[in-house]
Amino acid sequence: MKPVFLLLVSTFWTLTGAQYYYQGLMDYLDNRLLAIEDHMQLWHDQSRRYHTELLDFKKRTAEAMDGLRNDHGTILEDLTGAGVRVDRVEREMDFVETQTSPRACANKADKVVEQEAWGLQESRGGEEKEEGGDWEELQSRVSDCVEIISGIRSVKILKRVGSPKGMWTRDPRSSKVYVFNGTSGDTIHQFDSVRDFSRSPDAIASRQIRLPSDWTSPGSAVYNGYLYYVEQEEDMDVQVVKYDLMSGSVTDIAMFPVESQASVYSLNPEIVADLAADDEGLWLLYAMSDSEPNINLAKMDPTTLDIEQIWDTRCPRENAEAAFVVCGTVYVVYNTRLASRSRIQCLFDVNDIVVSEEAPLIYFPRRYGAHASLKYNPEEKQLYGWDDGYQIIYRLTMKRKLLV
Known part of the structure; x- marks a missing residue:
């Protein structure tokens, strides 16, 4: 009888210990699941906040891009107008250049007429002898x-x-x-x-x-x-x-x-x-x-x-x-x-x-x-x-x- 009693007592304590063990395990798992749910809720809140900030950033970016497009259009119009004005100024400069002849430097006593060949004016007559020296010097410097x-x-x-x-x-x-x-x-x-x-x-x-x-x-x-x-x-x-x-x-x-x-x-x-x-x-x-x-x-x-x-x-x-x-x-x-x-x-x-x-x-x-x-x-x-x-x-x- 005594051995049977000991067996029953041992079985009872074994079942009681297993119950406590499994109960502790369930409590641990329940706590971990609650912690995971809390983290998921936190991540959800952060994701929603990031999504809101991203939408706000996208909106501000779109507004900035619209402003840049408007500025680009304005600058392009200004540059086009400036290019037209520069072209007009260049044409006017070219016209002025065609109307303006480059002057030359020479001694006041030396005169050259524009003919097929360069020479002294016949009307100078007696002056030709007087100024002959200067003319010969000029003629030596001027090529054909x-x-x-x-x-x-x-x-x-x-x-x-x-x-x-x-x-x-x-x-x-x-x-x-x-x-x-x-x-x-x-x-x-x-x-x-x-x-x-x-x-x-x-x-x-x-x-x-x-x-x-x-x-x-x-x-x-x-x-x-x-x-x-x-x-x-x-x-x-x-x-x-x-x-x-x-x-x-x-x-x-x-x-x-x-x-x-x-x-x-x-x-x-x-x-x-x-x-x-x-x-x-x-x-x-x-x-x-x-x-x-x-x-x-x-x-x-x-x-x-x-x-x-x-x-x-x-x-x-x-x-x-x-x-x-x-x-x-x-x-x-x-x-x-x-x-x-x-x-x-x-x-x-x-x-x-x-x-x-x-x-x-x-x-x-x-x-x-x-x-x-x-x-x-x-x-x-x-x-x-x-x-x-x-x-x-x-x-x-x-x-x-x-x-x-």
């Missing part, structure tokens, strides 16, 4: 070429081929066109005419001319069947090479004593020397050293490459992008670091007939970027420009130089 640029008549954008920087030009004595792609290389491209060049899909369709040495910078010139290009190797002087385009051989080389790091134009630092051809022959634009503030000009003998005379143009290199020579007058084109509208702001006449301060300020029409090169063709009275890979032709309006 008596034209000056008065404006840009028209612009023709031919095509776009090649690198942002390069050069193209035409031989004044033939119809052949020569293209220099990039800032250096040993190959140039030849086309039979401007029309052939405009119709060609790319430079591959051209005749490629391999030179015996690399040309440096877009500062070459083609004159009377010869190519004149600048060659500059590292730690060496600048050389001007004369290359016969018919025979394909170098006929002469001239050393030029300039510093290798000195660039002619600050906006095109790769141009260490710039060759130009006009009615009077071959010219070289250069800077003697990097500390030299102005552009120098040298008259070269196209046959021997000898330097005949040197001038300080007094035109600054700073903000200059290109230059060209017309009738012995250097025209320097200026721009800004962030490419804007190019302008001829300084000129220098080797005959001292026209001075920069009395010449009109000529602006180029809007283009794509900045000129990498400008080459003048005296037969056509036009410029061949390279602008951000675009090949452009500027037709010029000319007038005669007059002494007053």
Whole structure:
């Protein structure tokens, strides 16, 4: 009997302990569920608050965007109106430039009449003998070429081929066109005419001319069947090479004593020397050293490459992008670091007939970027420009130089 009693007591305590255990477990789970419900309610409240704030932010953003659109429309209208006014001012400036002739400077006793040839007036009679010395001095300074640029008549954008920087030009004595792609290389491209060049899909369709040495910078010139290009190797002087385009051989080389790091134009630092051809022959634009503030000009003998005379143009290199020579007058084109509208702001006449301060300020029409090169063709009275890979032709309006 006693063992049975002990068994019953043991079973009772076991069942009682299990009941307490399961009751504690249920209480724990119930408390955890209540805590989860509290957190869910908190998350729900926060989510609803965030949703409300997001809707409010979306509303404020939409209002701000509407305000920006209105401001953008207003600014666009203002800019359009400003562009129209600027175009009107430019047209008026162009008209004023066409009506205003650049004056020239000369001795008061010297008078030149505008005729087919320059000479003294017959009415001066006896004064001719008295002033003969002054006239002979003036005649020695004045060349047969008596034209000056008065404006840009028209612009023709031919095509776009090649690198942002390069050069193209035409031989004044033939119809052949020569293209220099990039800032250096040993190959140039030849086309039979401007029309052939405009119709060609790319430079591959051209005749490629391999030179015996690399040309440096877009500062070459083609004159009377010869190519004149600048060659500059590292730690060496600048050389001007004369290359016969018919025979394909170098006929002469001239050393030029300039510093290798000195660039002619600050906006095109790769141009260490710039060759130009006009009615009077071959010219070289250069800077003697990097500390030299102005552009120098040298008259070269196209046959021997000898330097005949040197001038300080007094035109600054700073903000200059290109230059060209017309009738012995250097025209320097200026721009800004962030490419804007190019302008001829300084000129220098080797005959001292026209001075920069009395010449009109000529602006180029809007283009794509900045000129990498400008080459003048005296037969056509036009410029061949390279602008951000675009090949452009500027037709010029000319007038005669007059002494007053």
